[in-house]
Structure formats: C-alpha cells, structure tokens
Amino acid sequence: MKDIITLGIESSCDETSVAVVKNGREVLSNVINSQIKIHEKFGGVVPEIASRNHVGAISKVTKQALEEANISFDNIDNIACTYGPGLVGALLVGVSYAKALSYALNKPLTGTNHLEGHIAANYISHKDLKPPFLCLIISGGHTHLVHIKDYGKFEILGKTRDDAIGEAFDKVARVIGLGYPGGPKVDKLAKDGKPTIELPKTHIEGLDFSFSGVKTAIINLHHKNPEINKSDLCSSLEKYVTDILLQNAIKASKTIETKTIALAGGVSANSYIREKFIDLEKQGYKIYYPEPILCTDNAAMIASAGYYRYISGNVSDLTLNAIPNLKIS
Numbered sequence: 001m002k003d004i005i006t007l008g009i010e011s012s013c014d015e016t017s018v019a020v021v022k023n024g025r026e027v028l029s030n031v032i033n034s035q036i037k038i039h040e041k042f043g044g045v046v047p048e049i050a051s052r053n054h055v056g057a058i059s060k061v062t063k064q065a066l067e068e069a070n071i072s073f074d075n076i077d078n079i080a081c082t083y084g085p086g087l088v089g090a091l092l093v094g095v096s097y098a099k100a101l102s103y104a105l106n107k108p109l110t111g112t113n114h115l116e117g118h119i120a121a122n123y124i125s126h127k128d129l130k131p132p133f134l135c136l137i138i139s140g141g142h143t144h145l146v147h148i149k150d151y152g153k154f155e156i157l158g159k160t161r162d163d164a165i166g167e168a169f170d171k172v173a174r175v176i177g178l179g180y181p182g183g184p185k186v187d188k189l190a191k192d193g194k195p196t197i198e199l200p201k202t203h204i205e206g207l208d209f210s211f212s213g214v215k216t217a218i219i220n221l222h223h224k225n226p227e228i229n230k231s232d233l234c235s236s237l238e239k240y241v242t243d244i245l246l247q248n249a250i251k252a253s254k255t256i257e258t259k260t261i262a263l264a265g266g267v268s269a270n271s272y273i274r275e276k277f278i279d280l281e282k283q284g285y286k287i288y289y290p291e292p293i294l295c296t297d298n299a300a301m302i303a304s305a306g307y308y309r310y311i312s313g314n315v316s317d318l319t320l321n322a323i324p325n326l327k328i329s
C-alpha cells in the first residue's frame with residue numbers, strides 16, 4: 001500500500017505546532033513552538049496574545065516541519081488541523097491556515113478533535129495499540145474516561161463535573177507560588193513530600209469526577225498556614241487525584257470488559273500517576289501512555305488522528321470552522 005503522509009497543524013491553546021506523520025504512526029517531524037515564556041508572567045494563557053503569536057509563528061513552523069521531514073508540500077496526502085475544543089481565536093489561526101493550504105495545494109483537509117489527538121498520541125508511542133481500549137484523558141481542560149470502540153468511535157463513560165485535573169494542579173501551583181504551568185512543578189516538588197495531609201473526599205456516583213473541592217481545600221490550608229509544607233501538599237494532592245482516577249478507571253474497565261488502559265493528555269506525564277497505573281499491570285492490566293513530548297499539545301498527535309479520519313473517508317470541506325466547545329463523540 002502507498003504511504004500516506006499527513007501534515008498536522010495544532011493551535012488550540014498556546015502551542016503552535018506542525019508535524020509530518022507517515023501512515024498515522026511514524027513521526028517524520030514534530031515542531032512545537034511554545035508560548036509558555038510569553039504567558040508565564042500573566043500566570044496563565046491570555047487568549048488574544050496566544051492568537052497573535054500563532055499568526056506570527058505558523059508559516060515558519062510549517063516550513064521547519066517540512067524541512068525536518070525532508071519533504072515538500074507536493075509529498076503531502078492529507079492536511080489535518082485541530083478545529084476544537086480550544087480557544088476560538090487560537091483555533092481559527094490553524095483552521096484558516098490549513099484551509100488555505102488545502103485550497104492552494106488541492107489536497108484533502110481533515111478537521112480533527114484535539115482530544116482525539118491526545119488519544120492518538122498513544123498510537124505513535126505504541127505501534128501495537130489498537131482499539132478497543134479504555135482511555136483516561138487527563139489534560140489542562142479535560143478529565144474524561146472514554147471507551148475507544150474503534151478508530152474514530154468513542155463513548156464518554158465519565159467526566160469531571162467541575163475542574164479538570166490539570167486546571168486544579170495549575171491553580172494550586174499558582175496560589176502556593178510555584179508559577180505556571182503548575183503541573184510539572186507539582187510533580188517535581190511532590191517527590192520530596194509525603195501524602196500526609198488529610199483532604200476532604202467528594203463523593204460522586206458513577207464514573208464522573210470532581211476536583212474543585214480538593215483544589216479549594218488545599219488553597220484554604222495554604223492561606224490559613226502559609227508555612228505548611230508545600231511538598232507534602234503536592235504529594236497529598238497527587239495521591240488524592242490518583243486514588244480517584246484509579247478507582248473510576250478500574251470500575252470503567254470492568255463495565256466495558258477490557259484490561260487495556262491508555263493514559264493521554266498533559267497530566268499523563270505525571271510520574272506518580274504513571275507509577276500507580278503501571279502497578280495495575282500486576283493485576284493483569286496492560287497500561288499505555290505516550291512519551292512525554294506527545295502528552296502535551298503537539299501536532300504529531302493531530303496528524304495521527306487526522307490520518308484515521310482520512311482513511312475512513314471522514315474528510316472536511318472548506319466550510320470547516322473552529323468549534324471552541326467541540327465534544328468528542
């Protein structure tokens with residue numbers, strides 16, 4: 001079969017990324033231009049600034065991705081871009097650029113869901129992984145338990161009713177003075193601490209999650225006692241969220257009768273969460289997670305998801321628009 005080359009474009013938040021991926025699984029290039037340094041001083045992403053920086057970066061990043069893959073526009077079979085969920089102004093830059101390329105080069109366009117991309121990052125890191133499986137998407141904006149029934153066929157089994165885990169990590173980190181983005185800093189500091197701080201449990205029926213209570217509890221503890229050990233706070237937060245993730249993931253895996261669980265999204269880079277999920281392998285589970293660079297936003301994962309849309313004939317036309325609250329199923 002002829003190789004299919006996909007150009008992936010990601011601009012949903014503060015990373016301008018363009019990648020070239022062969023047959024959905026082999027990364028030929030994955031250029032990520034992060035704006036973290038620009039947004040750091042504001043303690044979070046400023047949407048208008050993100051959009052402007054995407055506009056300034058996208059052509060250069062695309063050129064670099066083609067050069068690193070050692071191909072030209074002629075070699076591309078499919079152009080995949082994130083069209084949601086994300087910041088509308090940021091998404092529009094990638095969508096407009098992808099549409100312009102598709103029109104000018106007369107190549108197919110596949111609008112791709114960003115969360116589908118996070119899931120597909122696992123296809124790149126693990127050539128043997130195939131649906132069906134259970135995926136736990138833990139990112140800056142989402143905490144979803146998803147049944148991956150087939151490529152492009154998803155059912156959400158549970159999700160957060162308030163904060164996403166990444167959001168809770170980032171907010172706690174900001175209040176206790178660790179800076180932005182907080183997740184990696186919480187991860188590092190927690191290694192020096194112990195999970196000794198008692199945190200109030202939020203009980204939710206079924207497979208949904210809630211993290212705003214624990215976030216507020218930690219922030220209040222810090223306000224009441226600014227001298228409280230930050231490493232212990234971070235370690236306790238990690239243990240709290242991981243226990244709930246494990247509990248619901250195990251419940252969901254029994255419901256859909258699978259022992260294959262893939263982690264996805266930025267928070268799946270967390271070393272404690274990984275370690276505890278890997279422990280499940282002693283109980284016969286098979287645990288997958290992407291390599292760290294593919295956990296946070298990148299265009300290789302979008303190219304992979306776009307490839308599976310392309311080969312199933314699920315292509316877009318030039319009416320494709322950004323959808324900030326796009327759902328996965």
Ligand SMILES: Nc1ncnc2c1ncn2[C@@H]1O[C@H](COP(=O)(O)OP(=O)(O)OP(=O)(O)O)[C@@H](O)[C@H]1O
Nearest residue numbers: 139140141142166183184187266267269270296297
């Ligand atoms: N090692 C880590 N431990 C915990 N959290 C982490 C780690 N590395 C990154 N994160 C968190 O991952 C999040 C970013 O992930 P990602 O890029 O997938 O989110 P997003 O794109 O902003 O949201 P979404 O994908 O839901 O739209 C941030 O909240 C960041 O703090």
Ligand SMILES: [Mg+2]
Nearest residue numbers: 139140296297
């Ligand atoms: Mg993301």
